[in-house]
Amino acid sequence: MITAENVYKSFGKLEVLKDVSLNVKQGEVVVIIGPSGSGKSTFLRCLNYLEPIDKGYITVDGQPVGKIKKPDGQLVDDSRKNIYRLRSQIGMVFQRFNLFPHQTALGNVMEGPNTVFNTPCSEAKKRAEELLAKVGLADKADTYPSQLSGGQQQRVAIARALAMQPKAMLFDEPTSALDPELVGEVLSVIKDLARDGMTMVVVTHEMSFAREVADRVVFMDEGKIVEEANPKLIFTNPKHPRTREFLSKIL
């Protein structure tokens, strides 16, 4: 579903991603863990071209992300229209929710289909109501983000991303900005999605979530994938000393 081949990315002189390759199968849940500054969030943002990559090649559902491969193997920039279309097929959930503060919860969820697909209002509204119900917020449809708790905001943000009927979802530390008692409600929504078979890449520090939901855990450090394995293996018997060190600190 998602393939990344030899991705490099620098911010100025700082090399954030060094030769990162990853393959995510349809319906797979991949959790990326690692110390801050390891490049995991940057990598996630490269997958829907919020960050253009310097070198490498990414595809989602067979479509190239940002750069097209010409027959001679050369990579050229894709058209903006294709990039926009591709993004509409990948949902993204941010650490700080980034809900639109000038719109209600319902308005937030309707915004994507309305603006991007020109979905008729009544249809978008019906679907948005269903999605809010799915994340347990049917009664908050007319509430503005500023009046919602962090956990509720993040659940609206998930509904907003789902409204585009994405082929895959990217979660960028979805619970890091939440008070501890609100983490559970957001994780349970993400777990439901996993159960429904959604393809997901999740950057998180929630190790218990990783253990429970991930099909595969990827450990990144200093811009590289150091180790990847199924959660049972990586948490009980990490191979790489860096992974061991990191897990011993966090668990």
Add this chain to the structure above:
Amino acid sequence: MKLGPIDIAFQLQILPLLLKGALLTIELTVMAIFFGTIIGLIVALMKISRFKMLAAIGGIYTWAIRGIPLLVQLYILYYGLPQLGINLEPMPAAVIGLSICGGAYIAEIFRAGIQSIDRGQMEAALSLGMSYPQAMRRVILPQAYRRLLPPMGNEFITLLKDSSLVSIIAMTELLRQGKLLSNSTFRSMEIFLMVAVIYLILTTVFIYIIDKLEKRFAVADGE
């Protein structure tokens, strides 16, 4: 009928003419606000554009216009252009001059307002698949408007007051009307005091309207 040095009867006599001038001042200001805001928005979008050429043009525009006195700009428009065979009537010259000048300041207000919106908002909009213009129109600008209102109000009041400068290019707005009257009656103090009071009333009404708008936008924001 006299109130100290002020002759009420005389004031009442000149009032209709001054109000006629004031009407022209309002007309000028409203047009300058309208066109200045359009220019300002376009220039602001140019200045934050990823196309270096557009950004440079926008930068030069605000730099030059904000660096040259409005009075000099008006001289160039009205007295300078005829030398190149471009003859502007006073009204168009005044509106163009005020709009171009106001536009430069409004552009800076727009730019600051747009850039004050959290970067995450643009990212969220783009991640939904919106194009950059869609994200601007649907997400960024609606949030920027509310923050823009206070500085915009200031700029509108400045434009209203600066419109008095066009009196030098044969526009019979409020100030020039006063000047003409004082030339024929030699009662400068009474006339210009009256002119000052009318300007004060106009700016007060402006501030009131902007205040109301600000409150309405706050409600629409759900806060």
